[in-house]
Amino acid sequence: MSEKLARLKEIIGEVSDLGHAASVLSWDQQVYMPAGGAEARGQQLATLGKIAQEKFIADEVGELLEDLKKEFPDPETDEGAMIRVSARDYDKARRVPTSFVVEQALASTQAIGDWVRAKSQSDFSIFRPALEKNVELVKQYVSFFPPADHPYDTLLGDYESGMKTADVQEIFGALRPKQVKLIKAISEKKQVKDSFLQKKYNEKKVWDFSEKIVSKFGYDFTRGRQDKAPHPFETTFSVNDVRITNRFEKDQPLATLFSAMHECGHALYELGVNPAYERTSLASGTSLAVHESQSRMWENLVGRSLPFWEHFYPELKKTFSSQLEGVSAKTFYKAANKVEPSFIRVNADEATYNLHIMLRLEIEIGLVEGSIEVKDLPEIWNAKMRDYLGITPPNDALGVLQDIHWSYGSIGYFSTYALGNIISAQIWERVNKDIRDLDEQIRKGQFGELREWLRVNIHQFGHKYDPQDLMQRVVGSKIDSSAYVRYLTKKYGDIYEL
């Protein structure tokens, strides 16, 4: 190995170690840390972040990258890809002044506090000044980069390398009328029964069942674990230590099962990355949208399918015999797929979910362009909700204040959720061509071939290919919503007899 490559790997390896250490600290912060630990933990995370940043943006790294680009010009090789991705990250990190990073971190700490208060009082005016500041900072962030076709491109590109605002608008534009039409058709049909989901379920039994499911998916508890946290998430400490969190809410007892499947989908991606990429820029999934495609696939295309419940329902029914008395697998399956326009994105069903995202994307673009002002957000939000979903949030907590993302200055992120859905259906059609009896395997509780297919075709590559390139390799086309429309149409056609 070239001496320069070895030196670069050493530095990037240390930066990666610092990042993983920070992940452990954040995980603990959300999972086990006693309240008293908060202040010092913030300081510790800031120090780890600062040192990692200092190490990464050092002149030496830039010089190594310049030399190595010449030495390894082929991006199809692991070394070439590693250098390409590191160089892109380096360029970004060098463009943003440390003083700005600190200012943004402080503003976001303030804004998160304001958002929590605003949400609890359902009063947008409490959050407004902090959000205005965050939007200003985001505009300033964009100004550090060369002009793009659209200022929002820079923000989006941080999450989906190579994607442009116009691309997403085109994808969403094609999908929106079809989803709106589908929802309308469903709303004219008889609603499915789900009263049995409103009963009392024992938390520990639900939790254990969730672990039974993800174990069958292939989530290996010697390389991961599931802990309780206020919000479900997946976090990676190394290719052999990928953890998930989950929660239990009395009024949505079975959400715990779907959250486990969702986070397991993220985890399987991380666990499947080529171990040789450890401590390099290629470890971890390639983009948020592709990551979300994996979580949504296991949660929805697998976990909300009829074959899945044909396998798991008998055991579920045995576990919750009184709650599920007289309920058939088919009835349960329909309930798990109930469509109903609702205010809260994270609880939305598959048919309505993407519309929640489109609404946010339009608002974000407007804020960045300057065509929408923060002060008008509650009104704009509610108007769009009426437009897309036919319902009006009764207050800001159930409307514009519901998500935390804008409080930590994260603008450009939301569309990856919908792109993930879209991608999951594209991959699913492709998988089903290679594994002809996939439904039958799922019906038998066999997930090994599916998981292995995903590992070989997607997971192992980690960050090697940009999302659109990966899609081209895997499904032979770029991101496109037609498979998703076919999937929704067929699924809800059956359930609602459209």
Added chain:
Amino acid sequence: MSEKLARLKEIIGEVSDLGHAASVLSWDQQVYMPAGGAEARGQQLATLGKIAQEKFIADEVGELLEDLKKEFPDPETDEGAMIRVSARDYDKARRVPTSFVVEQALASTQAIGDWVRAKSQSDFSIFRPALEKNVELVKQYVSFFPPADHPYDTLLGDYESGMKTADVQEIFGALRPKQVKLIKAISEKKQVKDSFLQKKYNEKKVWDFSEKIVSKFGYDFTRGRQDKAPHPFETTFSVNDVRITNRFEKDQPLATLFSAMHECGHALYELGVNPAYERTSLASGTSLAVHESQSRMWENLVGRSLPFWEHFYPELKKTFSSQLEGVSAKTFYKAANKVEPSFIRVNADEATYNLHIMLRLEIEIGLVEGSIEVKDLPEIWNAKMRDYLGITPPNDALGVLQDIHWSYGSIGYFSTYALGNIISAQIWERVNKDIRDLDEQIRKGQFGELREWLRVNIHQFGHKYDPQDLMQRVVGSKIDSSAYVRYLTKKYGDIYEL
């Protein structure tokens, strides 16, 4: 504040953050980490340690310390103490070459593995080569420092700043014949009853009871928590996040209670340090022996006292009514203080414990001097056990292989355990002069005044005073075993009617 002091504090603060981050990673490693995480975790900890070391031994730190020593010459001020302690640590860190630190770390990783195998097969010869290497490295370590009165001084001084081998030998020399005599006297008396401790106790109930006790001691679960781990320990992430671990073993069900009290004693020390010392060299207790005095005080002088059980026993008996049927508080108290020479140090009672330590100290000194060879250790060990405790280990696992310390190259540490016992009795006599009705308070389950006394007189100072100076301030004399002898004589005189 002086600009130079601010700069020093900034650097030391970051070094402290890295250390605390490493503590979180180690805690997770022992408490929650899935097996797969081990390799990467070792790498992450190595990186954190390396970066902390690099930051701390930078020339800039040395220059700042030199200037600041002149600016803040008074060690009675916080600044003066901070600079004195940092300068001492700096001098030590600079003397030991990084290459040696790496060599020692690698040797210890190897040795721990060998020790585990040797212990499981009860075969010292498996461990011997690694231990010989460790002893060599320890001698080399000593050679980096200026010659002391005795080569062991350098090792001891790492744990007990200012203490010399001759001091410890003098203290132990005075104590040993008295403890040996006491054990002999006890062995001639009728043994206490404790068959009720060999019954089956419910793990969760014991665990909950342990948390009830430490809560009453004042361990604040908003600033700490107790988790399950293979070995009980205390670990500090900040002055407001100090955690303990514990375990449950079927054959010693109530050991969980005493371990909780022990670790709680360590934790209360850390929780009581002046918050202004956070992220400086003064945060954390001053030495291992003083730390151990706090854990042993809460475990033994409080937790194995009659007043303590007069308070807690009724509730314990209610919790374990069948196991403790017909057992009085006094009988239970006696059982909790049963004296019986035994092979394993960590299970030893108060009367025999120190002899286990003295044996180890003599062996360590011999190894460092060269008067004892590693190959002869099993024989020497067993001979000393016969001499001091009148029993002969049937195999190496119950003898020379029982402790992990030597496998990670830690020589110089053991005597702090016995010193902790000795110090705890000195402090206890002093406390009882200030709190005349302490027994009565304990009998009522009131621990606030005791805890506050310890906080004000010991805990708050953190690392400000060296152990012997602290003792001079608190009890008016240096470390001396006479209080401990008085304590043991009175306690066992009552229990065994000597």
